[in-house]
Amino acid sequence: MASGTDNCQSATTANGxxxxxxxxxxxxxxxxxxGSYLTELxxxxxxxxxxLIRRSSNFNTQRINHxxxxxxxxHKARMxxxxxxxxxxxxxxxxxxxxxxxxxxxxxAQSHVAVSFEIPDYTADVVATGSLRLLEALRSHITxxxxxxxxxxxxxxxxxxxxxxxxxxxxxxxxxxxxxxASKCAAHWYTVNYREAYGxxxxxxxxxxxxxxxxxxxxxxRKITRAVGRIKxxxxxxxxxxxxxxxxxWGFAGDxxxxxxxxxxxxxxxxxxxxxxxxxxxEEFLEKAFGYVGLNWKDHVEIDKRxxxxxxxxNLKGDSSKARKVLGWKPKVGFEQLVKMMxxxxxxxxxxxxxxxxxxxxxxxxxP
Ligand code: NDP
Ligand code: GDR
Numbered sequence: 001m002a003s004g005t006d007n008c009q010s011a012t013t014a015n016g017x018x019x020x021x022x023x024x025x026x027x028x029x030x031x032x033x034x035g036s037y038l039t040e041l042x043x044x045x046x047x048x049x050x051x052l053i054r055r056s057s058n059f060n061t062q063r064i065n066h067x068x069x070x071x072x073x074x075h076k077a078r079m080x081x082x083x084x085x086x087x088x089x090x091x092x093x094x095x096x097x098x099x100x101x102x103x104x105x106x107x108x109a110q111s112h113v114a115v116s117f118e119i120p121d122y123t124a125d126v127v128a129t130g131s132l133r134l135l136e137a138l139r140s141h142i143t144x145x146x147x148x149x150x151x152x153x154x155x156x157x158x159x160x161x162x163x164x165x166x167x168x169x170x171x172x173x174x175x176x177x178x179x180x181x182a183s184k185c186a187a188h189w190y191t192v193n194y195r196e197a198y199g200x201x202x203x204x205x206x207x208x209x210x211x212x213x214x215x216x217x218x219x220x221x222r223k224i225t226r227a228v229g230r231i232k233x234x235x236x237x238x239x240x241x242x243x244x245x246x247x248x249x250w251g252f253a254g255d256x257x258x259x260x261x262x263x264x265x266x267x268x269x270x271x272x273x274x275x276x277x278x279x280x281x282x283e284e285f286l287e288k289a290f291g292y293v294g295l296n297w298k299d300h301v302e303i304d305k306r307x308x309x310x311x312x313x314x315n316l317k318g319d320s321s322k323a324r325k326v327l328g329w330k331p332k333v334g335f336e337q338l339v340k341m342m343x344x345x346x347x348x349x350x351x352x353x354x355x356x357x358x359x360x361x362x363x364x365x366x367x368p
Pocket of ligand 1: 028029031032033035052053054056060084085086087106107108109110111112126135155156157158206207208209210211218277
């Protein structure tokens, strides 16, 4: 699905006049949870959206297929995809130069905390050095073109606070507890440094956990709601989890991408914590999700030590008063609504799986 770029920014109005130029956004990580919601938001706002996708042996565009329009349909296709990788500096520079974006959202990452202990070197290469490569490509682009107005967003994480107790705000010290979190700290400071050293409009969003029906299935919330759906429909009976006492400030991804956009619409670049300011344990999430469909989680959940991490982050709860005051942002979806939204979608998904199982096209035990 990746295409060549035609950098057509202006449109023609019905009476033949020149319409105002469309803003152009470049998103890394467009195929991820946040990338898909941000793309929808920017398309709604009239942007032309360019996404960098990485090569994989299977298609990895499931989350954006519903908004994809074939690039041969030049008048309608406002989302365009290009092959690149955060580990390949030349691809980043080439696409920034070709696309000439007004806004860059760096969402790409090896984003799984537990996996980062297994592949620390790669995680640092993508999350830390990858962000540096992108910033350097941007600096170079600005120097050669004079396009000083380009704005940059860095996807920072509450994991950077790690073991520092809540509530966590912009001035709370970082104490990362994983290779992922340490790499995000590096990316945070690279972003601050490029802002201070070169005057680039660069912002760090320090986002607390945000979830949705599009959340990757090996993050705990989606792992739970997928299991609730499959157990309710009769496709699964057990769910194996690790630490149930960890507490997280969980919001809805659709709300959080709005905060990213708002940061880049301000007069000055800055860093912002984005959070619901409410924290719940994994156990509370289980109670809510299983309870919603009339099940008792204790009948289905077993603890498996393999899901414990070498170092855990026990308690995250954000203080997002700066984002609320300066950006005018606040979350629209609360904890209970989020859990219900995810369970509802996963019940529907499990029903569709059941049809395939009953027709013999899929093994009931086959974990999707
Ligand atoms: P996902 O894991 O859903 O998406 C990550 C994206 O990065 C995918 O598009 C993935 O591509 C892409 N990617 C991975 N490695 C590379 C690479 N080497 N080069 C280019 N692209 C790559 O993450 P989320 O959407 O949940 O999160 C978005 C960003 O926000 C991430 O940086 C994450 O660390 C950060 N974050 C997320 C939070 C959350 O709660 N969701 C909270 C705080 C920060 P592919 O589809 O091919 O795998
Ligand atoms: P997190 O999310 O590490 O906070 O990172 P995750 O959902 O993976 O873990 C949350 C908590 O649940 C505990 N847990 C389990 N986690 C997983 N994945 N699988 C299990 O079986 C399980 N059992 C218990 C974990 O130990 C942890 O305490 C997410 C990612 O999106 C990051 O990219 C992002 O930066 C942070 O949120 C903010």
